[in-house]
Amino acid sequence: MNDFMRPQPVTKKFLSPGVIVLLLLAANGLAFLAGRFLFGIGAVTNLNNQYPWGIWIGIDVAAGVALAAGGFTTAALGHVMHREQYHAVVRPALLTAMLGYTMVAVGVSIDIGRYYYIWHPLLMWNGSSALFEVGICVMIYMSVLYIEFLPVVTERFIGRVDLPGALARLNAPIDRLLRWLDRMLDKMMFVFIIAGVVLSTLHQSSLGTLMVIAGPKMHPLWQTPISPLLFLLSAVSVGFPMVIFESLLAARSFGLKPEMHILGRMGRMVAPLLGIYLAFKLGDLFIRETFVYLKTVTTVSVMYITELLFGVVIPLRMFLSPAVQKSPALLFTAAALVVGGVALNRIDTFVVAYTPPYALGSYFPSIGEISVTVGFIAILVLLYRAAVLIFPVISLPDRALSPQSKYSVRG
Amino acid sequence: MRTLLLIGLLCSIGGTVRAQARVPARAGTAAMDCRACHTSATPTKNSPALAACPRLKITGYHAVDEAPPTLTLGRDGATYGAVIFAHRAHAHMAETGKGCNGCHHYDQARPIQKCKNCHAVSRQREDLGKPDLKAAMHRQCLDCHREWNPAGSCATCHVKAGSAAAKGAVAPVAGASVAGAPVAGASAAGAPVAAPRKATVVAPQRVVYETGAKEGKTVTFFHADHTGRFALACAACHQNESCRGCHDRKLLSGDRTVLARQTAKGLTDEQAHVRCAACHAKDECSTCHKGMSTKTIGFDHGRRTGFALNRFHAPLTCKQCHTAPGAFGRINASCESCHKGWQAKFAHARTGLTLDEQHKDVECAGCHEDKTFRDRPVCGSCHTDKTWPAQKPGTAAGRPAVKR
Amino acid sequence: MKSQNRRSFLKTSTAITVAATGLTPSTAHAGPTNILSPDRMGVLVDTTVCIGCRNCEWACKTAHGLETPPLDAYEDRTPLAKMRRPDETALTVVNQYENPKEPDLPITVKVQCMHCDHPACVSACIVGAIAKHANGEVVWDTDKCIGCRYCMVACPFQVPAFEYHKALGPRIMKCDFCSERRADGKLPACVESCPVEALTYGRREDLVRIAKERIKRSPDRYVEHIYGEAEVGGTSWCYLAGTDFDSLQFPKLGLNPAPGVSESIQHGIFAYFVPPVSLYALLGAVMWTSRHRHDEEEEQS
Incomplete structure (x- = not known):
């Protein structure tokens, strides 16, 4: 490393033409969301008694959880395996995961009929329910993510607490609290980091168990007892591509120099992970002899082939190439393909593969559903932008400071 | 009544x-439920638990x-x-x-x-x-x-x-x-x-049945005559029928005077005629099957009964032999059952063989060992010593033409 | 993390592992009521007896306080022409199918919750809001339900319905086997109202025996199959039919309980919390060694 990289707030204006588009999309989504809260889920969505789950679960929740896997994979790489060279991407990944899981939680809340009972799973347990396991793990993991992010907050505010007017008297106690928190977290952080990895492993796989109970309603291409394993493997494979994807996107957006030396090396690690995923996926295809469903051109066969070819096979080949590891454009393409492929896999599993025995029609998301989902993604991007402008998340070149580890105390 | x-x-x-x-x-x-008659669910022969x-x-x-x-x-x-x-x-x-x-x-x-x-x-x-x-x-x-x-x-x-x-x-x-x-x-x-x-x-005026017969294919049943003129009650003919046989909504809406019916497939001749036979047993086939001559009713007498109708029997009507009332049942196939005492006045010359003195007094069954007179006896069936004359007994007269 | 030494790391890890293990016995068995009593009640639906009068639909709606036209409006048979499913406005519906034996007399089949012996919905429900009681009923608890509709995803018979157009307090609507009426010693409303007793209410064991007797006594009348006797591990409601169940749109299901695979995976991952705790310990070990190595490298340099 030539320049010493240090996480610090990006100095840019929040508003930009792109941001305004995102704000509009977010507002549109929120408008439809208001409709859902005023008139019920049926007023906004195309969901019915035959198709109880739609894209709010398929994309907002399932794909959301999968794409937030960058958090735990980089944490495992950076902290558990202690590869310090990757520390620069840990914080952006952590932020993405934190925001992603927040959106997942919000997405679940709006999709369930009785959002005000969202806390029920904390008290009312059902050990045999895969959904309970997902729910409880997501709740705990989200808390863990917030705790993991706390040092970033303390780092930002220790010595800088400056409340206006009458609240100024609280400045000193808050500062003391922050310092205490910082010390405590420093000692305890490893507990949360490991917990985060374990929790992620658990619920990423349990997400795959979710649709197993639907049994014959599921298309055989996706209905497999190893679905939890496939979900875990795909989540692990999508972690780094997601970090690459958002790092390159953020670098482009903020006009920064992409950290190709880290990202390229990450890309090299993706290939074997994708390879393992592909092996299991193909093994499942041939052991259960479900390839027979691919012989005819139908929606499901096209979706499956797309998911496998563009989401796994092509990016796998790309990540193996040194040229791709060096070129930001190619690396971005490869990462985007994996991200898209895994997202598609979640949509396939939760929406496309689901065929009710007494279907009176078929399901396609309504404008309301799409608006809300798009709105959520827009809000996610906006929050990310706001967060990196406020908090020291993205590592920028900084020669002025001496080397420090991530949890070092400032001020 | x-x-x-x-x-x-x-x-x-x-x-x-x-x-x-x-x-x-x-x-x-x-x-039916065993318990209707037995007090035990497992009655045995010795203790039926009735x-x-x-x-x-x-x-x-x-x-x-x-x-x-x-x-x-x-x-x-x-x-x-x-x-x-x-x-x-x-x-x-x-x-x-x-x-x-x-x-x-x-x-x-x-x-x-x-x-x-x-x-x-x-x-x-x-x-x-x-x-x-x-x-x-x-x-x-x-x-x-x-x-x-x-x-x-x-x-x-x-x-x-x-x-x-x-x-x-x-x-x-x-x-x-x-x-x-x-x-x-x-x-x-x-x-x-x-x-x-x-x-x-x-009730319909007439029912026209389409039967499987080759000739006299249709049989018209004058329902109104039977219920009116002959004052037959429904139950006299209709028994054990489903309600729909009479209460047929389709009948009420359609032409009710003439019904077309096909005789059910797979019935034996006896079953097909059972309802009519009670009264019409003595009638000729052609009474109902218009235009049906006995000869061509499509009934192969030889194959179905084992008694092929020869040129003498073929022209007869069924009733001439099947005299018993009711459907045409099996009758004794021996000649004697119809042609009582025919042997005494039978002119043997009609068969082409005039009996000579030696044979004249022999019992019919002496030569015709089978009682059906179907097979023609030969000398060797009686005479084993080959002492019969070169000429057959009697004169071989020309056969008279059989009158039909 | 320089301020932390290896010993404290180890100590905290051990404490957490012990704490997690200590939780095990109390949490591993957490779950909803799911009782499979040998005395559970059921209903035998004889579709060869059903006349399609839809009195059961009326009785069900009346008993459950759902909106319904008066009983004589049900003499209209035109709704039978369209395939309907139980939904939030009707917990049971009767459908009509062609009768290969008697074209004039179509076969009519009442549809409602089957009250499985091993219900997928009970296994699936995130908060255990659905329970199987000793009397055979599979019932839903409004005080627990969060409205996630996972029960609808899980149900192999596609029975639970949801009040999509309610902004507050939407309910999962499904046949509750007249839980309240039965608690008062009454018959389920549909069973009581059936003019021909196509629905026979009794102990499930007795009903299966009676069904077998009927098949044995009238082999021409019935196909030799009691739907629900073995499907998805058995259901409290069972069906007899005079024709192939496939042609009456009964789903072709295996004999294994619907939640089987899902639960075994779930219990495999969480077998007494051993896999998660082991993973935690493993990761702790990896973290410790990698840090150890890193520290040594730093000391050497």
Whole structure:
């Protein structure tokens, strides 16, 4: 490393033409969301008694959880395996995961009929329910993510607490609290980091168990007892591509120099992970002899082939190439393909593969559903932008400071 | 009086129960619950564990016209009232159907039992093996009612609460009159029932049957003549039939004077003729099968009976040999059974052989060892010593032409 | 993390592992009521007896306080022409199918919750809001339900319905086997109202025996199959039919309980919390060694 990289707030204006588009999309989504809260889920969505789950679960929740896997994979790489060279991407990944899981939680809340009972799973347990396991793990993991992010907050505010007017008297106690928190977290952080990895492993796989109970309603291409394993493997494979994807996107957006030396090396690690995923996926295809469903051109066969070819096979080949590891454009393409492929896999599993025995029609998301989902993604991007402008998340070149580890105390 | 058939006679006629599936329920042979007669579920030959036989309490049979004219079934409910059941009218209809036994099942020979003696009044009960009272009654009625009138509703039998009929007005039964036929059941007309119903049976003038015969293919049955001029009651011909046989909605809407029917496939000749044979046993085939000559009725006498008709027998009518009344049954194939004492006056020369002195007094059976006279005897069958003359006995006269 | 030494790391890890293990016995068995009593009640639906009068639909709606026209409006048979499913406005519906034996008398089939012996919905429900009681009923608890509709995803018979057009307090609507009426000693409303007793209510064991007797006594009337006797591990409601169940749109299901695979995976991952705790310990070990190595490298340099 030539320049010493240090996480610090990006100095840019929040508003930009792109941001305004995102704000509009977010507002549109929120408008439809208001409709859902005023008139019920049926007023906004195309969901019915035959198709109880739609894209709010398929994309907002399932794909959301999968794409937030960058958090735990980089944490495992950076902290558990202690590869310090990757520390620069840990914080952006952590932020993405934190925001992603927040959106997942919000997405679940709006999709369930009785959002005000969202806390029920904390008290009312059902050990045999895969959904309970997902729910409880997501709740705990989200808390863990917030705790993991706390040092970033303390780092930002220790010595800088400056409340206006009458609240100024609280400045000193808050500062003391922050310092205490910082010390405590420093000692305890490893507990949360490991917990985060374990929790992620658990619920990423349990997400795959979710649709197993639907049994014959599921298309055989996706209905497999190893679905939890496939979900875990795909989540692990999508972690780094997601970090690459958002790092390159953020670098482009903020006009920064992409950290190709880290990202390229990450890309090299993706290939074997994708390879393992592909092996299991193909093994499942041939052991259960479900390839027979691919012989005819139908929606499901096209979706499956797309998911496998563009989401796994092509990016796998790309990540193996040194040229791709060096070129930001190619690396971005490869990462985007994996991200898209895994997202598609979640949509396939939760929406496309689901065929009710007494279907009176078929399901396609309504404008309301799409608006809300798009709105959520827009809000996610906006929050990310706001967060990196406020908090020291993205590592920028900084020669002025001496080397420090991530949890070092400032001020 | 033919119309007053004894119940015992009727009760011997089984029936079929129809729901969604046709189920054979011939009383007596139907797979009935063992517990109807046995007190144990596993009776053995030595200890049959028989229940007290209800037949011991036979009080005598009664005529259909002695049946109660109406019965009130069920109770008034919130939406539908009880059913005033035209019992006697149904009893008359039952003469052509399953008989009294159709409803009074397992109960053919004893005093009529109340349904609730076996069928529990409450649906919450110990023995779930048989339907409760309400279900048993509904099933009993609906088995037939749905069959001949699938479009019927609750109000077909029940008075709707609040309707005019429910307030005391009763309409005369219209269900038991058969146009063009004197029916004993008509005496039930005027009995009060819940609602007027138009289940009138329209008897056809003629029924044209298409038979499988080669000649005289169609048989026209003059139904109106039989019911009118000959005053035959329905039950005289129609027995053990389904309700739909008479109560056919399609018949009511279409041309009712001439019905086209095909004789059922797979019937034996005897089965196909059984209804008519009771009266028409002595008639020629051509009486009904117009234009059918006996010779060409399409009946291969030799193949079917083993008695091929030779040139002498072929021109005869069936009745000349099959003299017994009823359908054409098997008769003794020996010549003697028809041609009594023919041997005494038989001119043997007609066979082409004049008997000489030596043979003249030999018994017929002496040479014709088979009694059918089919096979021509040769000398060697009697004479083993080969001492017969070169010439056959007698003169070989020219055969006279056989008159046809 | 310089301020932390290896010993404290180890100590905390051990404490957490012990704490997690200590939780095990109490949490591993957490779950909803799911009782499979040998005395559970059921209903035998004889579709060869059913006349399609839809009195059961009326009785069900009346008993559950759902909107319904008066009983005599049900004499109209036209709704039978269209395939319907139980939904939030009707917990049971009767459908009509062609009768190969008697074209004039179509087969009518009542549809409602089957009250499975091993219900997928009970296994699936995130908060255990659906329970199988000793009397056979599978019932839903409004005080627990969060409205996630996972039960609808899980149900192999596609029975639970949801009030999509309610902004507050939407309910999962499905046949509750007349839980309240039965608690009062009454029959389920549909069973009580059936004029021909096509629905026989009794102990499930007795019903299966009666069904077998009926098949044996009238082999021409019935196909030799009691739907629900073995499907998805058995259901409290069972069906008899005179024709192939496939042609009556009964789903072709295996004999294994619907939640089987899902639960075994779930219990495999969480077998007494051993796999998660082991993973935690493993990761702790990896973290410790990698840090150890890193520290040594730093010391050497």
